[in-house]
Amino acid sequence: MKRLGPSLLARGLLPLVALAALACRGPSVQVKRDVPEDLGASAVVVYPFLFRWQAPPWRAVELSQRLVDVGLAEAGDATLFFGPGEVRVYRPEEDNAWAASDAVAVLAPHGVRPDAALVLRPRAERRVQSGERELVDSHGRTMGRSAQETVVYLGTVEVLHPASQRVVLEVSGEATADPFADVTDDGADPAPELTRLMEDLTREALKGLSGALRPPRAPSPPLATEVAWIPWETPGLAAELEGKDLLDAEVLRRQRLRFANPGVAPAELDALAGLPAGLHVRAVPPGAKLAAGDLVLSLDGRPAPPQALERVRMMQVPAEASVRRSSGRIVSLQLP
Incomplete structure (x- = not known):
């Protein structure tokens, strides 16, 4: 001993x-x-x-x-x-x-x-x-x-x-x-x-x-109450993934997805891992234009991290959102 x-x-x-x-x-x-x-x-x-x-x-x-x-x-x-x-x-x-x-x-x-x-x-x-x-x-x-x-x-x-x-x-x-x-x-x-x-x-x-801190204008009601960010477009990440074999690249992808969404259950993250980059809508308030299961692919032609969707609530003019519905159909929405 x-x-x-x-x-x-x-x-x-x-x-x-x-x-x-x-x-x-x-x-x-x-x-x-x-x-x-x-x-x-x-x-x-x-x-x-x-x-x-x-x-x-x-x-x-x-x-x-x-x-x-x-x-x-x-x-x-x-x-x-x-x-x-x-x-x-x-x-x-x-x-x-x-x-x-x-x-x-x-x-x-x-x-x-x-x-x-x-x-x-x-x-x-x-x-x-x-x-x-x-x-x-x-x-x-x-x-x-x-x-x-x-x-x-x-x-x-x-x-x-x-x-x-x-x-x-x-x-x-x-x-x-x-x-x-x-x-x-x-x-x-x-x-x-x-x-x-x-x-x-x-x-x-x-x-x-x-x-x-003072908002530029009063925010409109929330567009979503819960979201998950799919971060494949993070600068530098694609190059890192390309330099790895398939297994190591997949492990890194899932780790980055989990880091970006610490409050999301592993089973749900497994389902999100197969989606393209964007902002996955998990829950919405009543009457929202977005629906649970939607994937916001872009806003005004640019990537859509969580803060981009929040900024739309205070914009002077509507933003054009490219949204993939849960059915797979891609639609264009004017937000908010």
């Missing part, structure tokens, strides 16, 4: 104490707020996630899209959200975001002035702390060494007012990865602690902006 014996206290105590303290430390969130009292924001553009370590391009889009989903849940009726797959960002760390991206051109059709929009920039770094302990038998004899590694994510959500090149809000925090946590999503989320941290920081940021 192996156990941790007395020699552990003499030889490995300090590294273990440091690791244990790090792993048990609770979340800590810091908020720096400098929001002008007269700020009125009709739109929030969420940038692709900035990883301070190597990650595939599609990860930067899908993680930020999860933050857009948080925004829709927390403030979807208060402002327009634009996601990371809808804007091209050339220099993500430049405060003059209108010169460093094509966001102004994306905002214009929605009647949003550049001085009435904000940019949400999420980023994180990963720190690794290593240590080791000795394994001893009941007689105190050394049986070997066990390496230990603790991963800590340091996350930040920055809210920028590009028109004044001013950071109006910054929320930061940290989370420690749990190497012993149960994997319940078949590996769809490679860093669940990071995802939860960034979602929490985004909620905190939106709370700090609550008085500054």
